[in-house]
Amino acid sequence: MTQGKQHEPVDPGPQSGSGKITDQIDFDQIEALDSSGHRRLSGWLARLVAVWAIFAAGFHLVVLVFHPIDPWLFRNYHLVLLGVLGFILIPGWSKAKERVHWLDWVFVVLLLVCGWYIVHHFQALLWRAGVVPTKMDFYVALIGVLLVLELVRRASGWALPILCSVFIAYAFLGPYLPGMLQHRGYSMERFFTYIYSLDGVFSVPLAISSKYIILFIIFGAFLQVSGVGRYFVKWAFSVSGHARGGPAKVAVIASALMGTMNGTSAGNAVATGSFTIPLMRKVGYSPRFAAATEAVASTGGQIMPPVMGAGIFIMAELTGIPFQHLIIAGIIPALLYFISVYFMVDLEAIKLKLVGFPRHMLPSFRSVMRQGYLFLPVLILFVMLLMGRSVVMAGFWAIVSSLLVSWFSRSTAMGPSKVLKALETGAKNAVQLMAVCAGAGIIMGVIALTGVGMKFASVILGIADTNQFLALVFAMGISIVLGMGLPTTAAYAVAASVVAPGLIQLGITPLVAHFFIFYFACVSAITPPVALAAYAASGISGSDPMKTSVTSFRLGIAAYIVPFMFFYAPEILTHDNLLKLILHSFTALIGIIALSCAAQRFYFGRLNVPLAVVMFVTAVSLVSPNLYLGGAGLAVLAGLFFYQRYYRRRNDQAPGAPAVAG
Template sequence: MTEKETKEVKASSPEQKHGNFQMKDGKIVLETNDEAEFSSHREIVGWLGRALSLIAVVTALFHMYTLTIAPMDPWKFRVMHVVLLSALGFALVPGWKRARAKIHLLDWVCIAASIGIAVYIFLYFDQLIFRMGVLPTTMDFVVALIGTILVLELARRTSGWSLTILAMVFIAYAFAGPYMPGILEHRGYSMERFFTYIYGLDGVFSVPISISSKYIILFIIFSAFLQVSGVGKFFVEWAFAISGHARGGPAKVAVLSSALMGTMNGTSAGNAVATGSLTIPLMRKVGYNPKFAAATEAVASTGGQIMPPIMGAGIFIMAEMTGIPYQSIMVAGVIPAALYFWSTYLMVDKEACKLGLDGFPRHMLPDIKSVMLRSYMFIPVLMLFGMLASGFSVIMSGVSAIFASFLVSWLTKENRMGPKEIWNALDLGVRGSIQLMAVCAAAGIIMGVIALTGIGLKFASLLLGLAGTSFFMALFFAMLISIILGMGMPTTAAYAVAASVIAPGLIRMGIDPLMAHFFVFYYACLSAITPPVALAAYAASGISGSDPMKTSITSFRLGISAYIVPFMFYYAPAILLQGEIIDIVIRSVTAAVGLYALASAVQAWCFGKVTRLQQLILLVSTFLLVSKPVYLDLTGAALLAVVIFMQYRKYGALKQSVISQYEHRATESA
């Protein structure tokens, strides 16, 4: 901020709007829009609103009770999970714009059908477990067909058309198989067998819904408790206290706060809206253009999906599909996540250098001493991480973390959770689970088709053929398919679908299962910032007012390093903590240095403006530093040192701030 702006802020009224954010007593009011993801929900009041709130709370308590005290049959439990959230979903999420004012007749029909299907499954459960997908009756077929349609409709309402259309394409493929060419051909299936197979434990109620009912809903409730208990707000205050004053401060705050909050949030777009409602206006205030501000938040929010311990819930599906202990996957994700945010941090820092942007004055930010004295607010997350790393079950760790959030709230008077706040947290948690349940059910349909038709094994054979020519080309092809399959979908569904198609092929190539699934998982997450369908970038652009497509292109540029990191899993497996400690340290350090070179090349800035020749040298240095042979690392480091020497000699460390301010004024004049 300029000196003039600082003086204006000092002289302002005790509470005022400052751009799109609030000021009070000369300090920034740090309130994120925690309910932004429910903006598409109906606002139902009166007795009906209270009834829906009661159903949501009962749903939360039912899941916690069943998971911890009285387990029930897995299929019955998953059916209850789907029917309860479906009933709430059809009541709260309008099917079209004009139906937003009240619950429409069609919504009541969908609610009644959902309940009726659940009653049918419970009444004939003993017979259905033997005949579904094998020798179904006509009524079995009708129930399965209606149930599948309801899943697709709820997925459309909560997540848009992308996932619904993809699921419908896979359904059509199940019937068009006999007429398809080459590897896509299969013998085809009758409608009765197909739909009863899909609406069973191999489709809708398969792994994704298993994870949604056991883990996702539990951790979304945990996230709601973090919000209501004030822990979520503390994360933002901590990020501002640490880096709000730094060069381009709000952008760095976005990186830190999204890392903390994004791991708890099941969607990149949801995290971008929740934290971006605060960080994007602040980034614009210090001088970032709207496009860059939105892109920064989108990239940071997407990174939250790969941040341990929860990793946007995708980690639970990975553990279920691979059979690898959750703790092993969580620990393996630490260094890749650190590299992702290190690169993002460098990108925003170099942008701030180019534009000569400062952070906010200390007096406008939370007092760092006061914030640090409240570090006990980290206890729920640290406790969760510690219990998971110590081998406690995911469910026990999650429930304990929820209880810890409640206890921590009582350490500060303004955040104490009473019955009303607990009710609100349970309500918010269940409402936040509706979308993820819907996309998991729709992803189950796709996974069921893949298993039934064998298309996954055919893709595996195709990858093996490519690998016979070039492992790099096979990995590049896997990257493209993972991104394409994930476009327009929440992370959880994107990973589940991509893993079903791509991961088996990578494993058959000889790649370690953990490495193969991490590879697919990263690119499924990155689909949220990859043009042309970049959900996180589009969501953030809505807050900044920037062009969605241009924002997505900028987000792709900012997150470019993340597209390289998964290849390092294969060429340098130590990044996933596989191997000797010395090797892990060397790989991590060289990767971090390589990402510095990449950020300098992409942003065309080191100590000052980088020439085209220096950009080329930096790019070569990047690829040498992230490769496995030590002699290539040394060569890359030498090339980077040459550029740094040339830059320092030309500009000098003391000249940097003067140059930045000069170029910033020149940019404004232009």
């Protein structure tokens, strides 16, 4: 979702950690969060758009569950239904924010015409698109591609349409380029009809958007409208709100729960950060640290099973690996990531001597657990996926269960009006990711047509010279650079098309290669200089965006180490050797905690720069799969512990409770 309205903070000024906090936490405001950035329509147009959105959501559910149709036709309807919403709801420029411009209606009509043309000439287009197109095929395809680029620009900014334009230009400039980038070139007619077909715009990314992403966004809308999303945050507060720096830990837990259903890191940062960032500032965290914490936690939601921010669906399609296997593979890496972030905020709270919220301000854990049945929709989804049921049916029954579970309490019960509201919200929230997937399809179409993906693979092979570590470093750089400014789904789709073939040719398994790329596509959202999640969170906290992105990079440092574990200790993903899995997971856990201590320069007391460097090297040795290095790392940790205790005792220092004990 795009960054939208930013709500007023509960209390913009930070307070001393030892000060008294008397304000009550208003959990009701969570339901009012609006991260869509859409126009606020009124009157007949608002009602018309609501009916269109409800129809679009209902149409997708009917086709997916009860009455399947041809894939190209279904993706065409998907693009048209949500594209119309996009042109009406998302302003194209600042002066058109208040009302729908006449140019928006022109775009709507053109999109409807393009959609009708595909339906009307469907049988003929199946064999002539991209091969022997007619003049009218070319004109419709050209208009369709331009409409997609405009929709992508409105939904996600300039980065993705510029990247699409670069790839489109490459298709025509290839004959004039030197060396390996050269290709024979293509005519305008063949190129655009190829791109505006099942090989481009309507290829794998839009297939995933129409089958899976919209389904789970509708599921998330049902959770939001029924109040289950608010319950997740209340549960997180009841568990950790009283701990030192409680709101930061709540942000970590709540973002893990909410972010897995959200399609973008920035959208999750705005949605949960509007509530958690002011509370973090209230207990004493700096605005920059509060924003960075929310950005890192929201980014982690993209790697948290079972949904993993929708990118996992593209991975399943590209690799052919069953979806439930990918879910299981992602559990331990996600836990390591969030444990690292949790310790980061805990160590910051120790250094600043912060407290949490008083118990009387927080919901009682016992009363919250009485509503534990509200976790059932997510649990049902997770169990059905692990049982091997289709993703569509698992998502559908998760939606149905969220409706049924809401009836257990009068406060959450969904009547007809709330059901329609959830369908409307789901369709509107799916617009951005649909546009992003359509844009990613253009890039993947160019890659397939020109063969540039295999050329990148040969570059990786040449630079690495069969050295897999160098290949991984090179792949990391490409994934992060391609992901800067792009939503996670598009970043992974593009990076996987360019980088994955080269890694697989080096002998790296598809599971490891794609997870490696997926992680770095995700963390591009917190990597300077273009860190979308950090920028979104800084807009709420009022901190400097660039400084916030640097802090988010430091807090999320584990995410840059964990992917290399996939290669050196693949058991963490494959789970095919229980003993190695346990050993590697244990040493990785200790290493991740040590990494947090090094980044925060605190380990049973403050660390000077040389000791922080020693701690960082120790953490890397523990994260590595080499058991000898792991043993040496444990020995160094023990030595640092005794040194810190002796040093603190000698200098009569007492900076608070022990860090690791926290």
